[in-house]
Amino acid sequence: MGIIERIKEIEAEMARTQKNKATEYHLGQLKAKIAKLRTQLLEPPKGASGGGEGFEVTKYGHGRVALIGFPSVGKSTLLTMLTGTHSEAASYEFTTLTCIPGVIHYNDTKIQLLDLPGIIEGASEGKGRGRQVIAVAKSSDLVLMVLDASKSEGHRQILTKELEAVGLRLNKKPPQIYFKKKKTGGISFNTTAPLTHIDEKLCYQILHEYKIHNAEVLFRENATVDDFIDVIEGNRKYIKCVYVYNKIDVVGIDDVDRLARQPNSIVISCNLKANQSARIPNAKTPIRLLARMWDEMGLVRVYSKPQGQQPDFDEPFVLSSDRGGCTVEDFCNHVHRTLVKDMKYALVWGTSARHNPQNCGLSQHLEDEDVVQVVKKKERDEGGRGRFKSHSNAPARIADREKKAPLKQ
Numbered sequence: 001m002g003i004i005e006r007i008k009e010i011e012a013e014m015a016r017t018q019k020n021k022a023t024e025y026h027l028g029q030l031k032a033k034i035a036k037l038r039t040q041l042l043e044p045p046k047g048a049s050g051g052g053e054g055f056e057v058t059k060y061g062h063g064r065v066a067l068i069g070f071p072s073v074g075k076s077t078l079l080t081m082l083t084g085t086h087s088e089a090a091s092y093e094f095t096t097l098t099c100i101p102g103v104i105h106y107n108d109t110k111i112q113l114l115d116l117p118g119i120i121e122g123a124s125e126g127k128g129r130g131r132q133v134i135a136v137a138k139s140s141d142l143v144l145m146v147l148d149a150s151k152s153e154g155h156r157q158i159l160t161k162e163l164e165a166v167g168l169r170l171n172k173k174p175p176q177i178y179f180k181k182k183k184t185g186g187i188s189f190n191t192t193a194p195l196t197h198i199d200e201k202l203c204y205q206i207l208h209e210y211k212i213h214n215a216e217v218l219f220r221e222n223a224t225v226d227d228f229i230d231v232i233e234g235n236r237k238y239i240k241c242v243y244v245y246n247k248i249d250v251v252g253i254d255d256v257d258r259l260a261r262q263p264n265s266i267v268i269s270c271n272l273k274a275n276q277s278a279r280i281p282n283a284k285t286p287i288r289l290l291a292r293m294w295d296e297m298g299l300v301r302v303y304s305k306p307q308g309q310q311p312d313f314d315e316p317f318v319l320s321s322d323r324g325g326c327t328v329e330d331f332c333n334h335v336h337r338t339l340v341k342d343m344k345y346a347l348v349w350g351t352s353a354r355h356n357p358q359n360c361g362l363s364q365h366l367e368d369e370d371v372v373q374v375v376k377k378k379e380r381d382e383g384g385r386g387r388f389k390s391h392s393n394a395p396a397r398i399a400d401r402e403k404k405a406p407l408k409q
């Protein structure tokens, strides 16, 4: 029997099993069995190197966004609109057969947008180009799940399930469970929160299923069996997802309103002009989608200010609160690898500073559009005068702040 058939068989057994106190241990064990099989499914077949051609596209810019959806929902139309890179769009399904990269220029940052072939139910098990498409989704910083507003609302759930089956977790935080395998000493189980979904015995059974007999486990929140399995598997990817309902030009106003109220959702139409969309409540032109996308990515632009000079407002250093972090230390590492060692302190202007400028250490968390001057150990801080000259491309917020509190030094 193949792996997929075995998964199906266990899923059928779970569906047959009544959910109650007496069966919860058995169900937990079955969940672990499925998780193990799915991980096996993701491993490349033995002997084959790579296993067919993937969609290898080099990463570019400050972040990567993938367009995921059923065929003909308008992914390619959207890529062409947002990036100017042409991707063939047509009324028949599976128009796009490979990965087409485009670049979005927004807020002085560059974001790579990837158009992909449509996927269908069963994608995670290899239907169509499903596996390759999902691999690209996994490599991205944000997923835009494009949905056809006029089609079944079940599509959103079907695709979420396909992505979850390969270890993607959308709009979730990693579970607060500390887990460490040990060589000896048995299993030490601790919890700092009351647990209502799982207990010590069930944990032991799941660990037993994984043939783990020595480990340290600490639950810091009321996590579920699925959360615990995710932590043991350790290969899950936590990614933000925005559900983009396209084609709202062909549905009624009540449907538009209802879809717009779904969590993490935005409703758009590639066919509507801005003035038309103003008449539909909650409707966004695809351009407005950019602002939402940018917010979700948690990018932080930091402008470097050399001593006694203007910062360069055209060239931000782009950090991310989700990836890599956005402290003064992260900023220094972006600028030069020896800067952390040489820094005495940093002067920070902007929303993260309590007063302008604030003397900060390496651990200061920077916020979008902050200005940083690194004062090195050897240099003496001359406490210069001089304001920032108004700069044609300077972001408006900085110009405002400049009026209130001039950026001295």
Ligand SMILES: Nc1nc2c(ncn2[C@@H]2O[C@H](COP(=O)(O)OP(=O)(O)OP(=O)(O)O)[C@@H](O)[C@H]2O)c(=O)[nH]1
Pocket: 069, 070, 071, 072, 073, 074, 075, 076, 077, 078, 088, 089, 090, 091, 092, 093, 094, 095, 096, 097, 116, 117, 118, 119, 246, 247, 248, 249, 250, 268, 269, 270, 271, 272
């Ligand atoms: N009415 C309407 N049609 C749209 C909209 N956006 C795209 N379309 C049409 O929908 C059809 C499919 O668009 P594509 O961009 O090819 O869709 P896709 O998701 O890339 O399709 P595949 O590559 O086949 O998966 C085309 O005929 C588009 O013109 C929209 O907002 N409203």
Ligand SMILES: [K+]
Pocket: 071, 072, 073, 089, 090, 091, 092, 093, 094, 095, 096
């Ligand atoms: K199409």
Ligand SMILES: [Mg+2]
Pocket: 075, 076, 077, 088, 089, 095, 096, 115, 116, 117, 118
């Ligand atoms: Mg397409």
